[in-house]
Amino acid sequence: MGALSHVRVLDLSRVLAGPWSGQILADLGADVIKVERPGKGDDTRAWGPPFLQDAQGRSTGEASYYLSANRNKRSVTIDFTQPQGQALIRALAAQSDIVIENFKVGGLAAYGLDYDSLKVVNPKLIYCSITGFGQSGPYAKRAGYDFMIQGLGGLMSLTGRPEGEAGAGPVKVGVALTDILTGLYATSAILAALAHRQQTGVGQSIDMALLDVQVACLANQAMNYLTTGASPQRLGNAHPNIVPYQDFPTADGDFILTVGNDGQFAKFAQVAGHSEWAEDPRFSSNALRVANRAQLIPLIRQATVFKTTAEWVEQLERVGVPCGPINDLDSVFKDPQVVARGLALALPHALGGSVPQVASPIRLSATPVEYRWAPPLLGEHTDSVLANVLGLDAAALAELRVAGVI
Known part of the structure; x- marks a missing residue:
């Protein structure tokens, strides 16, 4: 019931x-x-x-x-x-x-x-x-x-x-x-x-x-406008308020890096082989990273291409930095977490066979x-x-x- x-x-x-x-x-x-x-x-x-x-x-x-x-x-x-x-x-x-x-x-x-x-x-x-x-x-x-x-x-x-x-x-x-x-x-x-x-x-x-x-549902972007009077602009996959929080190239594709605080940024910088970024006066806080986005993002892109997506995900997850691949739907429904949560199912259909459902x-x-x-x-x-x-x-x-x- x-x-x-x-x-x-x-x-x-x-x-x-x-x-x-x-x-x-x-x-x-x-x-x-x-x-x-x-x-x-x-x-x-x-x-x-x-x-x-x-x-x-x-x-x-x-x-x-x-x-x-x-x-x-x-x-x-x-x-x-x-x-x-x-x-x-x-x-x-x-x-x-x-x-x-x-x-x-x-x-x-x-x-x-x-x-x-x-x-x-x-x-x-x-x-x-x-x-x-x-x-x-x-x-x-x-x-x-x-x-x-x-x-x-x-x-x-x-x-x-x-x-x-x-x-x-x-x-x-x-x-x-x-x-x-x-x-x-x-x-x-x-x-x-x-x-x-x-x-x-x-x-x-x-x-x-x-x-x-x-x-x-414009959420934070609406408030960005209402508190400043300036209309936010398109940023592709970047975030208006958090840096780095976007897609980056890898040796075999792309991955998403979502750094939510300064501690996570320091851990990412260490895994990337550039621990000095966390102490750089341009990048040491999120507000500074947002202000100096144009300088930081190219540096990160130069570093991320030397590892595969799987390597980045494994190494960053190990130190607690949120990240993930960019999956197509075939990969989504084969993902072990999606499978474990039972997000794909099938129901008997009146015309014979079954109908897949999410x-x-x-x-x-x-x-x-x-x-x-x-x-x-x-x-x-x-x-x-x-x-x-x-x-x-x-x-x-x-x-x-x-x-x-x-």
């Missing part, structure tokens, strides 16, 4: 931020009912290749993108543009604790499925809306996508090679990080609302915006994450959910199917 096994979630969201939140709640035991469009479903079902292959190596048509954010859910297809479909959603909302949706601002109000409408049938409902820009402000009605928000929200001004270097220019993060972070923040907000409801018996609405999350990072001692179901096929659970949750019989389901409602 998961920590949230007493909770039902009606997931009206699609793509990534909302489904990511729904998957976290599902991993924690919640009954997550994913509502999708008949015939098409979540947009990401078509976002391939690559697609999952069955046991015979044939494409199943299930996109890898969709499979990343929808395990442990039940899929129900309902056309809520029809009055009968709206009635089904309202009935499900009345039997749910949480609704997650990521339609444009006001998009569900036309169907009577907005928070103000649904709280009439369920005053305890927690209703989480995820949009690009939130429910208020001059951009509220605009569509928002991760890539665009990474640019608008400042992340890309910090990511990429600095001006004057080869390949200089803004670069997005290699995964839809703003969507993922929004899903995480949305989950935190939902859990906070559940705790409040436990004390008061009252639900509430949650307004999550990708732009808000992106700006909030394990949840949440480790609870009393209520551990359970991997109950693979990401569902489109509409796989329509009949069972509507029968078991709403009590519809076979004749009623057949009538709805003929009408194209489900």
